[in-house]
Amino acid sequence: MDAIYIPQLEKARQQTELINVNECLTSLDSLTPVKGQLKAVHQGNYLQVSAQVETIVTLTCDRCLQQYNHRLAADVAEMLWFETDGADLEAEITLEGPVETISPQGYFEPDDWLYQQLCLQWPQCQICSSDCKGMDQELMATGYQGNDHRWAALEALKRTLVDSQEP
């Protein structure tokens, strides 16, 4: 995707650029291209960016460790304030938390922005399906009963440590 040159966007028809997105982002390891639309509008003192995109990514289930495909979608809008020399604008909006700014003489990179937006949609809890059974039940049961040889090895190690501490 080509970067959008802000001064050029200001001169564009309705100060708007509409991009049809259909490509793989270099920084995102996705199974399918990222598809959708991105709209950038020059609003005088800020750049308004919005997008509706989606793609498929391969994730690993936290519960059963199997890989599965997940539809990652973003329907987002953000205001990127143009940097100013004065500090008055900053003072006004710090209450809202950190604010994204951009140079009014610079470029807007749709790829980077889309990547960030999709990362924000990344599921915190990765479970392959609502009826995921988790790890092999038998393996977990033996593990909890202490019959697993790995637990035995750990116990032996603990005993060694205790013994070595005695005078």
Ligand SMILES: [Zn+2]
């Ligand atoms: Zn699972």
